[in-house]
Amino acid sequence: MSNSTIQPALEVKNLTRRFGDRTILDHLSFKLMPGETLVIMGGSGCGKSTLLRHLVGLMQPDEGEISILGKEITQMNESQLNLVRTKIGLLFQSGALFNSLTVGENIAMPILESSYVNPSIADLVVKMKLELVGLTGFEHLKPAQLSGGMKKRVGLARALATDPQILFCDEPTAGLDPVMTAVVDTLISDLTKKLGITAVVVTHDMTSAFRIASQMIMLFQGRIIAQGTPDEIRRNPDPILKQFVNGEADGPIPLRLSKDDYLKRLLQA
Amino acid sequence: MTTSTRMEESITIFSIQGDIDLESSPLLRQELKKFSNAKTARLLIDFTETTYIDSSGLATLIEYFQSAATYQGKMGLSGLSARVKNSFSIVRLEEVFTFYPDLSTGIQTLKA
Numbered sequence: 001m002s003n004s005t006i007q008p009a010l011e012v013k014n015l016t017r018r019f020g021d022r023t024i025l026d027h028l029s030f031k032l033m034p035g036e037t038l039v040i041m042g043g044s045g046c047g048k049s050t051l052l053r054h055l056v057g058l059m060q061p062d063e064g065e066i067s068i069l070g071k072e073i074t075q076m077n078e079s080q081l082n083l084v085r086t087k088i089g090l091l092f093q094s095g096a097l098f099n100s101l102t103v104g105e106n107i108a109m110p111i112l113e114s115s116y117v118n119p120s121i122a123d124l125v126v127k128m129k130l131e132l133v134g135l136t137g138f139e140h141l142k143p144a145q146l147s148g149g150m151k152k153r154v155g156l157a158r159a160l161a162t163d164p165q166i167l168f169c170d171e172p173t174a175g176l177d178p179v180m181t182a183v184v185d186t187l188i189s190d191l192t193k194k195l196g197i198t199a200v201v202v203t204h205d206m207t208s209a210f211r212i213a214s215q216m217i218m219l220f221q222g223r224i225i226a227q228g229t230p231d232e233i234r235r236n237p238d239p240i241l242k243q244f245v246n247g248e249a250d251g252p253i254p255l256r257l258s259k260d261d262y263l264k265r266l267l268q269a
Numbered sequence: 270m271t272t273s274t275r276m277e278e279s280i281t282i283f284s285i286q287g288d289i290d291l292e293s294s295p296l297l298r299q300e301l302k303k304f305s306n307a308k309t310a311r312l313l314i315d316f317t318e319t320t321y322i323d324s325s326g327l328a329t330l331i332e333y334f335q336s337a338a339t340y341q342g343k344m345g346l347s348g349l350s351a352r353v354k355n356s357f358s359i360v361r362l363e364e365v366f367t368f369y370p371d372l373s374t375g376i377q378t379l380k381a
Contacts, residue, residue: 111291111325114291115291115292115294115295115325116295117291117294117295117325118295118298120332121294121298121325121328121329121332122325122328124327124328124331124332125324125325125327125328128324128327128328128360129324131360131361132359132360161324162291162323163290163291163323163324163325190359191359194352194355194358194359195352195355195356195359196352
């Protein structure tokens with residue numbers, strides 16, 4: 001089958017969001033085919049997490065369209081969105097676990113909520129998902145008994161609990177050691193390559209980004225300044241992109257206000 | 270998902286057509302319970318027309334496997350597409366179940 005006849009897993013057209021007079025997302029357009037992994041890069045505060053929240057229908061854009069698995073979501077009501085959400089998995093930056101529930105109960109929750117699956121089946125699914133993220137045997141612990149990295153992995157297990165067709169991850173490897181980072185990267189690659197899942201990953205970690213991505217986007221001040229395959233991104237001469245990818249302190253990315261702006265703000269009444 | 274059962278050379282063949290997912294796996298569980306209640310001696314599950322299996326489907330098969338082990342029931346899986354087989358391997362289940370490339374190999378092996 002040619003690519004033109006396959007429906008994109010995710011398609012974004014002219015997505016724009018403003019907060020007051022600040023444009024956080026500025027006419028963003030991109031699409032992602034099933035089985036691909038899109039890595040969204042950009043400095044802190046560039047709009048990455050805001051973009052992710054729009055993609056899963058947690059925020060409404062001022063302009064533009066978002067289609068998930070062929071369905072335009074920006075005009076959907078909450079019950080229509082919930083139907084779409086059964087096909088997606090979401091890993092929040094913090095893991096976002098329920099502290100009063102055990103690890104196993106956290107992971108089982110989306111399975112038991114969205115189906116008539118028996119709890120004994122859900123328990124077996126929990127065991128398989130914990131194995132995927134390297135936490136076999138941890139189902140009876142509470143989140144408070146886990147490190148930050150473990151909570152992140154439990155969050156990933158929960159995001160995968162219902163076998164989503166699209167997985168959205170906000171900083172999946174932040175706070176993980178290099179070995180566990182590689183485990184999570186391999187897992188994301190396996191899910192996309194072997195099972196055909198589509199992944200959208202926001203990350204600062206350039207090693208991870210180039211390891212897992214089939215497509216990459218660099219956001220800067222709410223705009224896409226570079227877009228392409230990892231090879232195209234490596235070859236892209238854009239100085240802002242190069243500074244970010246190489247992790248250099250000196251370059252065009254403004255880290256501080258100009259001296260004049262700083263003094264003006266400091267001294268204004 | 271639809272299913273059908275037939276006997277061939279004293280082997281019970283259970284064929285699954287379509288997607289095994291959160292919606293259909295409770296029905297699969299119900300069907301497999303019939304085999305464990307009957308203590309089916311040799312069950313060959315035919316995946317030739319199975320297009321997808323999710324984790325709840327895998328868990329349902331594990332539950333049957335555990336149950337069959339209590340009465341020494343034999344169980345095999347045949348005709349899995351590469352994608353369906355990957356769903357087993359990604360959670361390291363290749364060593365739990367016995368896989369046959371096609372139905373006739375499964376029948377011949379389980380019969381022996």
